[in-house]
Amino acid sequence: MAQxxxxxxxxxxxxNLEALSVVLDDIGGLSIFCLGDTVGYGASPNEVIELLVxxxxxxxxxxxxxxxxxxxxxxxxxxxxxAVMWNSKQLTDENRQFLQGLPRERKLELAGxxxxxxxxxxxxxxxxxxxxxTHSDMFDHYLRKLGVKVIAxxxxxxxxxxxxxxGIVFNPGSVGQPRDGDPRASYAVxxxxxxxxxxxxxxxxxxxxTSAKKIIEAGLPRSLAERxxxxx
Numbered sequence: 613m614a615q616x617x618x619x620x621x622x623x624x625x626x627x628n629l630e631a632l633s634v635v636l637d638d639i640g641g642l643s644i645f646c647l648g649d650t651v652g653y654g655a656s657p658n659e660v661i662e663l664l665v666x667x668x669x670x671x672x673x674x675x676x677x678x679x680x681x682x683x684x685x686x687x688x689x690x691x692x693x694x695a696v697m698w699n700s701k702q703l704t705d706e707n708r709q710f711l712q713g714l715p716r717e718r719k720l721e722l723a724g725x726x727x728x729x730x731x732x733x734x735x736x737x738x739x740x741x742x743x744x745x746t747h748s749d750m751f752d753h754y755l756r757k758l759g760v761k762v763i764a765x766x767x768x769x770x771x772x773x774x775x776x777x778x779g780i781v782f783n784p785g786s787v788g789q790p791r792d793g794d795p796r797a798s799y800a801v802x803x804x805x806x807x808x809x810x811x812x813x814x815x816x817x818x819x820x821x822t823s824a825k826k827i828i829e830a831g832l833p834r835s836l837a838e839r840x841x842x843x844x
Contacts, residue, residue, distance in 0.1 A: 615806065617723040617803070617804050617805075618802070618804075619643050619722050619801070619802045619803075620639040620644050620645065620802075621646075621729075621782075621799060621800045621801070622635060622645070622646050622669075622784055623647035623648060623649065623674075623731075623765075623767075623785070623786060623799075624647075624648070624649040624674070624769050624785075624786035624787060624788060625649065625651075625654075625664075625786075625787045625788040626651065626653040626654045626676065626786070626787075626788035626789045627650075627652060627654030628653075628654040628660070628787065628788025628789065628797075628823050629656035630818050630819045630822050630823040631788045631797040631816075632660055632663060632664075634797060634816045634817070634818040634819075635787050635797050638799075638814065638816050642801070643670070644664070644667055644669040644670070645671075646664060646672070647674070647730070647764055647766035647767075647784070648672050648674025648675075648676075648677060648714075648730075648731030648738075648766050649675065649676045649731065649766060649767070650671065650677055650711070651676060651677055651699045651711070652674075652676030652680060652695055652696055652699055653676070653788065653789055653836050654695075654789075654823065654826070654836075655823075655826035655827045656826065657680070657699045657702050657703055658703065660788075662707065665710065670718065671714050672718055673714040673716055673731065674766060674767065675738040675739065676692075677711050680696050680699045680700040680703065680711070681700070681703075681708060681711055681712055683696075683697060683700045685697065691835060691836060695833070698831075716738060717734075717737055718730075723804035723807075724804070725761050725804050725807060725809050726759065726761055727761070727763070728758045728760045728762070728763050729764040731766045731767050732765070732767045733754075734763070740767075741767055742765050742768065743768060743772075744772050744774050751774055752776045752777055755778035756778055760779065761778070761779035761780070761809060762779055762780050762781075762782075762802065763780070763781045763782070764782060764783070765782070765783045766784070766786075767783075768783060768791075769786035769792070770783060770786075770792050771783055771784060771785030771792065771798050771800065773800070773811040773813065779809070780809055780811060782800060782802075782811045783800075784800035785798030785799070785813065786798055787799060789839070789840065791843065791844055793842070793843050793844065794815060794843045795820060795841055795842060796815035796817050796818070797817075797818050798813065799813075799814055799816075800812065800813050800814065820841055823837075824837035824840050824841070825837070
């Protein structure tokens with residue numbers, strides 16, 4: 613019988629404790645890999661970081677994390693900038709130090725399969741948005757250049773998986789702020805069986821009402837709460 617190992621990938625939690633808690637319950641005892649943007653937009657930055665630390669997640673930094681650390685959201689739209697500045701002010705010294713220590717990318721092996729993870733793209737770790745419609749002809753190039761069989765990306769909030777000659781490129785979507793019209797929290801499970809990797813995308817309902825209420829009570833833009841209900 614083929615031996616099978618599973619690994620959970622999450623991204624773009626964006627300070628949404630309610631969504632993260634449900635996803636982690638669903639993940640159970642699997643090892644967790646987080647592709648950045650742990651904070652931003654939502655109202656529970658410290659609680660989210662601390663929960664992921666307790667679960668010993670392997671993490672990288674995202675553009676919202678970096679902006680919260682620098683308190684410099686110059687490239688963000690007005691609503692995102694307000695949320696970044698609010699999140700920045702909330703961070704404890706310990707959690708700020710933790711985020712500062714996160715790398716922009718990681719290369720590792722999972723059950724013998726080489727994997728690369730970053731938030732944006734291999735060429736622009738924090739800024740570039742990778743979509744299948746715009747980057748599909750780059751996937752083989754990325755895989756060969758990095759010498760891996762799997763690439764895991766975040767940033768777009770849109771789940772996808774693309775199988776190419778050289779391997780798999782995938783995005784688990786967003787835990788805390790999906791943008792594909794489905795408001796359920798999104799994550800993915802990577803399965804490795806006899807050296808072959810496959811990706812399964814999963815969705816979970818969560819308490820959007822509570823998450824949205826926290827955003828409004830924090831004085832953040834109401835639209836950041838309203839968008840959670842429609843997944844946009």
